[in-house]
Amino acid sequence: MKLYEALAEDVAGSIRQGLLKPGDRLLSVRQASAAHRVSPSTVFQAYYLLEARGLVHSRPRSGYYVNAAAVARAPEPELPSQPDGESRSVEVSDLVFQVLESSMARDVVPLGSAFVDPELFPLRQLGRALASTAVHLDPRSTVDDLTPGNAELRRQIALRYRLGGMQVGSDEIVVTNGALEALNLCIGAVTGPGDAVLVESPCFYATLQVLQRLRLRAIEVPTHPREGIDLAAMEAAIARHAPKACWLMTNFQNPLGASLSSERKRALVELLARHRIPLIEDDVYAELYFGHERPLPAKAFDREGLVMHCSSFSKSLAPGYRIGWVAPGRFAQQVARRKLTTTLNTSVPTQAALAKYLQHSGFDRHLRRLRKALATQQAQYLDAVARHFPSGTRVTRPAGGYFLWLELPPPADALVIQQRAAQLGISIAPGPMFSAGRSFGHCLRLNCGHRLDARTESALATLGRLARETA
Amino acid sequence: MKLYEALAEDVAGSIRQGLLKPGDRLLSVRQASAAHRVSPSTVFQAYYLLEARGLVHSRPRSGYYVNAAAVARAPEPELPSQPDGESRSVEVSDLVFQVLESSMARDVVPLGSAFVDPELFPLRQLGRALASTAVHLDPRSTVDDLTPGNAELRRQIALRYRLGGMQVGSDEIVVTNGALEALNLCIGAVTGPGDAVLVESPCFYATLQVLQRLRLRAIEVPTHPREGIDLAAMEAAIARHAPKACWLMTNFQNPLGASLSSERKRALVELLARHRIPLIEDDVYAELYFGHERPLPAKAFDREGLVMHCSSFSKSLAPGYRIGWVAPGRFAQQVARRKLTTTLNTSVPTQAALAKYLQHSGFDRHLRRLRKALATQQAQYLDAVARHFPSGTRVTRPAGGYFLWLELPPPADALVIQQRAAQLGISIAPGPMFSAGRSFGHCLRLNCGHRLDARTESALATLGRLARETA
Structure with a gap:
């Protein structure tokens, strides 16, 4: 994580925890530069990033203020699944391979991937x-x-x-x-x-x-x-x-x-x-x-x-x-x-x-760093989901790992979203991959094991748009 | 291979190829030392080794002579197998695991092993x-x-x-x-x-x-x-x-x-x-x-x-x-x-x-060395089989690889030999491991992928004795 990203995450964390509330003014660039011992341009970059993420807005000649919607999070899913209780033979493998093969190329945004960013490993x-x-x-x-x-x-x-x-x-x-x-x-x-x-x-x-x-x-x-x-x-x-x-x-x-x-x-x-x-x-x-x-x-x-x-x-x-x-x-x-x-x-x-x-070689030291990176990324992705997905979307907040599970407002169709997203160079894992009975047609799994950079943010915005269009 | 072993193998090859015939005298130690540009003690060691392997004998104050039986080789098996032509379910896995597990210890003579001496690899x-x-x-x-x-x-x-x-x-x-x-x-x-x-x-x-x-x-x-x-x-x-x-x-x-x-x-x-x-x-x-x-x-x-x-x-x-x-x-x-x-x-x-x-990195150069080592070892093992196994034993002479397949004179029982040999720290692969119908009770597979050192020579002598006892 670069310095300005770390600073942005620090501010975002304060917003999430309620230390900074909607309408609060951020430290001025000069104050923040002194407080965090970074250059003014680093502060500017951090504030631009927070603005791009929808957490703050700037007022000319006044400064940066926390957005009203900054702390909104999509609610969690609350209901257990309701499979039909049958025992059945499984016929899902071809679907899984089709989805995985469409997401293998190196330049695809890997929101459907099962892997963490390999840069996070020693x-x-x-x-x-x-x-x-x-x-x-x-x-x-x-x-x-x-x-x-x-x-x-x-x-x-x-x-x-x-x-x-x-x-x-x-x-x-x-x-x-x-x-x-x-x-x-x-x-x-x-x-x-x-x-x-x-x-x-x-x-x-x-x-x-x-x-x-x-x-x-x-x-x-x-x-x-x-x-x-x-x-x-x-x-x-x-x-x-x-x-x-x-x-x-x-x-x-x-x-x-x-x-x-x-x-x-x-x-x-x-x-x-x-x-x-x-x-x-x-x-x-x-x-x-x-x-x-x-x-x-x-x-x-x-x-x-x-x-x-x-x-x-x-x-x-x-x-x-x-x-x-x-x-x-x-x-x-x-x-x-x-x-x-x-x-x-x-x-x-x-x-x-x-x-x-x-x-x-310090496995535990590496693990502490990895966990912290994943927890931070999860929070950032949860913010982004709240910004970009239609209201009525529910999303899990797991206490570990690097997956989010989204329930989209029906009749959103995750298989349709997956196909359209694949054409746009974005992978996701649609719900029916995870069920012998092909349930969860309105659900999808997102990988938050990669940095939330501008390209990923844009991909999440696209997915949110596709979710609205298919709903 | 050490220098004296190489010299011994050179002489053994001449015997096998008929350049040296039974009764022929080897070069004197002085002659051999000059001809091969090695020390007299290396020649002595080589001749001792050939004597231990039964290829030559010494006559006091005269020199070393090729043995009459030196070029004897056990005959090859000639008949194809005769399975009964049925299709059958397979029940051989427990037997295979029992045999393999009894031969896993590091100090067992690995004549039943499926592996080549790892020292032969780069x-x-x-x-x-x-x-x-x-x-x-x-x-x-x-x-x-x-x-x-x-x-x-x-x-x-x-x-x-x-x-x-x-x-x-x-x-x-x-x-x-x-x-x-x-x-x-x-x-x-x-x-x-x-x-x-x-x-x-x-x-x-x-x-x-x-x-x-x-x-x-x-x-x-x-x-x-x-x-x-x-x-x-x-x-x-x-x-x-x-x-x-x-x-x-x-x-x-x-x-x-x-x-x-x-x-x-x-x-x-x-x-x-x-x-x-x-x-x-x-x-x-x-x-x-x-x-x-x-x-x-x-x-x-x-x-x-x-x-x-x-x-x-x-x-x-x-x-x-x-x-x-x-x-x-x-x-x-x-x-x-x-x-x-x-x-x-x-x-x-x-x-x-x-x-x-x-x-x-020279895969082909390595392969040439490996092939030569395996061919040499095969010849040495064939000699040793002829020396130690009962008459009536047949043994394959494959044009590659590192296995010999022995047909023992009936009623030798390879499973009994295997069990007795295991108690003596020697592994072999008995014939019934290789057949769904548990045929080949009088056969066994020997690995010749390891150097034929004194311990292995002794193990082969033991196996020959066990073959006689069970026949």
């Missing part, structure tokens, strides 16, 4: 760790680091569980090619074609794609946009469909950003244990919390070994390195063996480099 | 390529190098196809986590549970494990230990079982070492094309040829896009890096999409490093 430091491990790689490690994986990396992962008070032995951990492989190994270990699986509504589209590929049936369970999956509804679905597995994101769920409280995680684990149903827990966003401490996974409450906890470094540290892991509880041997017959093992020098970085 | 040079690419990694490459993969790496792979006169566009190539992932993606793209697949008899155990996991049925086709799969038998199996795919190794097949001639590869491709059956071609050993040129894959004869050619750098260049690829013909989109829902993509810095190595 790729040079990781590169140095990779460089020093690669040149001195023990040739025998090409055999020793076979699945379940590099011993030091697994120890480092076990130590991070310990930071949260959890006892997960490094013996239980299997290193994978990202969390997606971990999730695939888990679902494959406990289901066969035709089995039914409990998922959230809406749920991450890749989950649905995996179910489709494996010919599994999806049972979409009502999910609250802030509080997560509805356990009473889940219990009813279990009684009706006898599912073979439950596949959830318990923290900062993609796409809603919902998190289960610790009490609800405990209740979830107990409910599933009573029915002997394995839980596949996708927990890739846990490190991206905005609050005071990392939320626990449901795994923390597991007494039966039925929770398979999947995560990775792709979202928190090392995008593109493809290092994930799973702590599969009682399914550890099955999961490791499935890996041995699918991808055999995970890149040996890459595993060693991650292990080295985790030992020495 | 890991330091690769490490330097990885170091320089990792430190300067373009953050955007973490998105750009998503599946199908790094553009420069795919170009380098396409260029290697061109060296063999083949036209495979870089657009067709999908980079994978090793060949095993490529093979999994291919078989998954063209089959569903219950379908039948043509395989060799014997065939690579990982193939059988994949079929078992995917609930596919195996049709084992008679296969000649030198000439490969029997096409007439394959045609009959097609008529009887209507298989959905054929999965073969056309060059230096694991475990037999058999290769199809170019004419037979062409006939194979035409036969399968007539029946619209996709061919999944596992070609990981092609670069390890001992002859004058790299054998073509069956893919070279494909006109219909039905051949999915899978290979990797794991056996030829970079074990542990997990970089493979597939050129999937008409199935390119399906294969890439399957990858996007299973492991998403392949490690970005690792892909970039391989691309850089292939551009600059």
